[in-house]
Amino acid sequence: MTVTGSYPKEDVTFLLKDLSDLSIEKSTAEREEAIQNGVHYSQMLPIEYEPTKEYLQLFYDSLETNKRRVAIAAGVVAEQIVERRGFDTVLCSLARAGTPIGVLIKRYIEFKYDCSLPHYSISIIRDRGIDHNALQYIENAHPHASLTFIDGWTGKGAITKQLTSSIERYNQTFHTQHSAELAVLADPGYCSSLYGTREDFIIPSACLNSTISGLVSRSVLNREWIKRDEFHGAKYYAELKEKDLSNFYIETISEQFKNTRTEVNELLGQVKESYTAPNWEGLRSIQRIQEHYSIDNINLIKPGVGETTRVLLRRVPWKILIKPGTESELQHILLLAEDRGVPVIEFKDMSYACCGLIQPMEKKE
Incomplete structure (x- = not known):
């Protein structure tokens, strides 16, 4: 049985085994200790963070402020997908941050071209890989289509x-020829060739967890519950139904499509004119931070607005770095940092607006 999620079935199909009956959440402290002692993050789930009223208000404010910006960036990505892949492609969102972005791209293509592309949400896990069973399912359902992989942003x-x-x-194992090009709404890490913008701004769906992603958890790969011929797993949080903002978010941004045609065309032209191949500038920023703070494990550095938000929501944060002059666009970061008692430090030499540093176990202060 697969997870259904709270989106309309026309928007996305989740290829994730339903683990909703299992209790696999760990507290932030337990999870952090386990991860830093070698347990892979995909073997457990964080407890879903319940945002305060003040934080939720910041989400609404950031959505109101950035809804056109997100809609325009989604349109720019969608136009490039259509230009490069045509209409015989399957949208494959990477669960879970990619899912709402995939829905928006699907909605834009329907709005602009009156064409409904198939859209699936599948799992990819760092150091473990993409779900082969999900890919094979899609190939069997759409044997002649290309695949377009989608995520929210790059770190x-x-x-x-x-x-x-x-x-x-x-491709080597199954003699296929899939493209590994990743389409993202924002590419502040300069590591994608298909993006809506390279600016590091707040994508409102990064502010929340399951309640912005169809009530679906992060994906899980734990052989205790998942057999080798099954999809990677996830939970559906039915108990959060009354707090679900997933479809509200999609409708709010999709409503902007009809008023952003000119801006989409202008930004698309700018992206094409100023395009440079991925140069991994973001990674160089991380290396400078790593050296400055003597951090041995690069995985403890989470760059960009989206990743910094995640650090504050579900990890044990150590410090938050912000680029001077970006404070006005990082109010939700500053509020979360204050709420958790995390120091905020200016750091000039990075390509991101902000960066979250996870507490190294040996450096507790």
């Missing part, structure tokens, strides 16, 4: 690298 490029190596291995 230091871990998922980009994971997708590239996973698809290369999959």
Whole structure:
């Protein structure tokens, strides 16, 4: 049995085994200790963070402020997908941050071209790879279509690298020719060739967890519950139904499509004119931070607005770095940091607006 999620079935199909009956959540402290002692993050789930009223208000404010910006970026990505792949392609969102972005891209293509592309949400896990069973399911359902992989944003490029190596291995194993190109709404890490913008701004869906992603958890790969011929797993949080904002988010941004045609065309032209191949500038920023703070494990550095939000929501944060002059666009970051008592420090030499540093176990202060 697969997870259904709270989106209309026309918007997305989740290829994730339903683990809703299992209790596999760990507290933030338990999870952090386990991860830093070698337990893979995909073997457990964080407890879903319940945002305060103040934080939820910031989500609504950021959505109101950025809804056109997100709609325009989604349109720019969608136009490039249509230009490069045509209409015989399957949208494959990477669960879970990619799912709402995939829905928006699907909605834009329906709005602009009156064409409904198939859309699936599938799992990819750092150091474990993409779900081969999900890919084979899609191939069987759409034997002549190409695949277009979608995520929300880039950080230091871990998922980009994971997708590239996973698809290369999959193609060799199954004699296929899938492209590993990753389409993202925002590419502040400069590690994607198909993006809506390279600006590091708040994508409102990064502010929340399951209540912005169809009430679906992060994906899980634990052989205690998942057999080798089954999809990677996830939970559906039915108990959060009254707090679900997934469809509200989609409708709010989709409503902007009809008023952003000119801006989409203008930004699309700018993206094409100023395009540079991925140069991994974001990773160089991370290396400078790593050296400055003597951090041995690069996985403890989470760059960009989206990843910094995640650090504050479900990890044990150590410090938050922000680029000078970006404070006005990072109010939700500042509020969360204040709420959790995390120091905020200015750091000039990075390509991101902000960066979250996870507490190294040996450096507790």
